[in-house]
Amino acid sequence: MEYNSLFLSRTSFGDPRNLGKILTREEAKMLLDDWVKNEKLKVHMKQVGHLMKVFATLKGFDDLTVQKWYLAGLLHDADWDQWPEQHCKRIIGELEAREIDPEVIRAIASHGPRYFGVEPEHEIDKMLYAFDELSGFVHAYSLMRPEGYTGMEVKGVKKRLKDKTFAAQVSREDIADASSRAGIPVEELIQFVISNQGAADLG
Numbered sequence: 116m117e118y119n120s121l122f123l124s125r126t127s128f129g130d131p132r133n134l135g136k137i138l139t140r141e142e143a144k145m146l147l148d149d150w151v152k153n154e155k156l157k158v159h160m161k162q163v164g165h166l167m168k169v170f171a172t173l174k175g176f177d178d179l180t181v182q183k184w185y186l187a188g189l190l191h192d193a194d195w196d197q198w199p200e201q202h203c204k205r206i207i208g209e210l211e212a213r214e215i216d217p218e219v220i221r222a223i224a225s226h227g228p229r230y231f232g233v234e235p236e237h238e239i240d241k242m243l244y245a246f247d248e249l250s251g252f253v254h255a256y257s258l259m260r261p262e263g264y265t266g267m268e269v270k271g272v273k274k275r276l277k278d279k280t281f282a283a284q285v286s287r288e289d290i291a292d293a294s295s296r297a298g299i300p301v302e303e304l305i306q307f308v309i310s311n312q313g314a315a316d317l318g
């Protein structure tokens with residue numbers, strides 16, 4: 116795949132008139148089940164959705180905002196399974212057609228600035244970018260530990276990050292870039308994922 120073949124080549128997403136319009140949990144789950152057949156990818160999306168939800172809740176955001184954060188996390192890779200060459204153009208188009216809140220769409224559009232050519236601007240954008248790769252990485256680490264998340268330490272995760280052969284597809288560069296853009300040290304992000312990811316509802 117060409118490096119910049121996924122570039123979205125635009126910076127405006129959705130319609131401001133749709134602010135506050137989100138999918139219900141049932142609608143989001145239907146979309147997910149419809150589009151994503153790969154169970155591993157589903158787990159990833161649910162985990163990122165969960166991290167986004169917990170982070171927004173701890174920030175004290177209102178219910179609607181928490182739901183927006185959750186939705187952005189839950190649906191960010193919805194088109195990756197069936198249309199990888201159209202990632203994340205397809206899910207953006209779908210959410211625009213369904214007249215969903217532009218802030219949710221923008222967050223999804225900027226979850227990989229190197230790939231989509233859209234800069235994370237708002238906090239929701241930056242945190243989705245920050246959690247995306249790290250979530251998958253910590254999950255991979257949990258699967259190789261007999262105790263899973265129990266007793267997992269930041270230094271254990273950092274050691275694996277230095278080992279380039281472990282979860283080699285996870286971009287260390289993106290993890291570092293996302294952490295600096297979010298203004299949160301990578302150790303803190305790792306601790307947040309360790310503390311919260313195990314409780315994600317994967318049903």
Ligand SMILES: [Fe+2]
Nearest residue numbers: 191192226227
């Ligand atoms: Fe993605």
Ligand SMILES: [Fe+2]
Nearest residue numbers: 159191192247
């Ligand atoms: Fe992802």
